[in-house]
Amino acid sequence: MVNISCCNKTCGVVFGMPDHIYEQGKAQGTARPWFCPNGHKQWFLGSEEEKQKRRADAAEAQSSRWRESYNSERKSRIYWQGQAHRKPKVKANG
Numbered sequence: 001m002v003n004i005s006c007c008n009k010t011c012g013v014v015f016g017m018p019d020h021i022y023e024q025g026k027a028q029g030t031a032r033p034w035f036c037p038n039g040h041k042q043w044f045l046g047s048e049e050e051k052q053k054r055r056a057d058a059a060e061a062q063s064s065r066w067r068e069s070y071n072s073e074r075k076s077r078i079y080w081q082g083q084a085h086r087k088p089k090v091k092a093n094g
Contacts, residue, residue, distance in 0.1 A: 006036040013038055 033043040
């Protein structure tokens with residue numbers, strides 16, 4: 001038996017959940033909600049595989065953002081270095 005506290009701010013009831021139901025809920029994650037004795041809908045945040053997948057996706061997205069930022073800064077730097085070394089045009093009727 002696992003003791004669980006309701007996450008609702010106004011409820012806060014502590015109740016027991018059988019081990020096998022607790023394990024099923026942890027394995028299924030957000031796919032299957034469950035209810036506290038007062039009827040508040042809740043769910044587990046996800047199984048370990050889901051958590052690892054979310055972390056991997058977040059890391060990949062952050063890496064992609066950093067790569068894009070680096071490439072943008074690099075292109076900007078190359079452009080402005082070229083502008084700095086460019087000779088000014090001489091006016092024809094000057």
